[in-house]
Amino acid sequence: MTYTQEKQSKANQAFDKEDWSSAYKNVEKELTNEPLNTIKGGNIYELNGTLFRNGPGILERGGQWVHHPFDGDGMITAIKFDNGKPSLTNKFVRTKGFLEEKKINKFIYRGVFGTQKSGGILNNALDLKFKNIANTHVVKLGNEILALWEAAGPHALDPNNLDTIGLTTLSGVLKTNEAFSAHPKSDFNSNASSELLVTFGVQTGPKSTIRLMEFSNAGENSGELIVDRKDTFNGFAFLHDFAITTNWAIFLQNAIDFNPLPFVMGQKGAAQCLKSNPNKKAKFFIIPRESGLFKGQPPITIDAPDGFVFHHVNAFEKDSNIILDSIFYDDFPSVGPDENFRDINFDNYPEGNLKRSIINLKGKTSTLETLSSQCCEFATVNPKFLGLKASYSWMACTDKKIGNAPLQAIKKINLNTKEEISWSAAPSGFVSEPIMVPSKASNKEDEGYIFVLLWNGKRRGSDLVILDAKDLKELAIYELPISIPHGLHGSWVNN
Ligand SMILES: [Fe+2]
Secondary structure, three states: OOHHHHHHHOOOOOOOHHHHHOOOOOOOOOOOOEEOEEEEOOOOOOOOEEEEEEEEEEOEEOOEEOOOHHHOEEEEEEEEEEOOEEEEEEEEOOOHHHHHHHHHOOOOOOOOOOOOOOOHHHHHOOOOOOOOOOOOEEEEEOOEEEEEOOOOOOEEEOOOOOOEEEEOOOOOOOOOOOOOOOOOEEEOOOOOOOOEEEEEEEEOOOEEEEEEEEEEOOOOOOOOEEEEEEEEEEOOOOOOOOEEOOOEEEEEEOOEEEOOHHHHOOOOOHHHHEEEOOOOOOEEEEEEOOOOOOOOOOOEEEEOOOOEEEEEEEEEEEOOEEEEEEEEEOOOOOOOOOOOHHHOOHHHOOOOEEEEEEEEOOOOEEEEEEEEOOOEEEEEOOHHHOOOOOOEEEEEEOOOOOOOOOOOEEEEEEOOOOOEEEEEOOOOEEEOOOEEEEOOOOOOOOOEEEEEEEEEOOOOEEEEEEEEOOOOOEEEEEEOOOOOOOOOOEEEEEO
């Protein structure tokens, strides 16, 4: 039975929380080139490349659970397609902390999202060390695959077997363990090169400094840093993601405060010390790209709309405006110290909505409009259209149209007309970030494939679903030989 058939036969059934929370368990094995079981469809012959995904793979050690899944050690899954035939390799990133904790099967570091060492507050107070858990994203740069975690340096991996080469400075570009964002952008539309990887690191404090880096990511000098700049802004900046156009890098500084005292005193994780400040105004920091027309010019700061943003979708330039699509929350969502992340009440958490900011660079103003009021996250565009005016976006969303719930469906929205179509894995399937891979046979924006890693709550295992990007019809479903907890980000790399 396929997901859409299951949905029709069980229409209007709400999800079962245990189907959802059963995904949260440790990944128990590491496999190499394991063929996948086909459940539906045949091999898609034009697929030659690898789907890389990152996410937490250790959620419990010695009977202690992490407080938040974002504190789990990074586990990379690579599903390689040879003329459409898939095989899976998965491996934990061998970070220093992972190796130390594995040896004694106990958490010995505090987690940013609230995981505490055993021994209570006294044993956690004044311990400000953190573990680079390399669990957020995985991308190709030059000849290496990088496992990313935004507060520290990237780990380089061997692309063939996912062995950890080690913490890297990218040939001296970074200081050891310098912050390096987990949201780099692959840019096929710059003035500088056929393909760039544009990314940033942020050093935060009473003033925050953004380092904007652009690397060549194709041809002879692939992996080399091409341009680099630093800009300092007032205030504490929590910057998880950014957006680019051909000439600009756009950051949204949320109106939040960081009070480190409960973290220092051992009561909370650092991220639990972030709090929205209704008296503050969010800001756009708009930095000219050094590969663009306005290189060398100072950044522009503009008041931003209210709300909290983790992820942006895309941005483009139109006359003297920048149009920026983002997922907005009413407030910063955080799992409190006394809550169990596997048993949360979704109704108590703010939901994400797709909204469009129109930023007027001349008038230094911004306005906000809602593109869709259905709860969603992890929105993307065709990667060839990143930084340009894209007509379509694909995203993970709830099955129901109103209110918060787990992400169970994939939606395609026409950003011009707001028309939507969707595919749902409800009631027992739970989706992750969709990854759009354009068809090699077509330049049309919505011709290609949508890869969705799915938690199959009925089977208590993971599936991979490939949808047609145009109409979201199921092209293939594969059963995976490992169970992967609800994860974070990933990317596709052509052979
Ligand atoms: Fe993210």
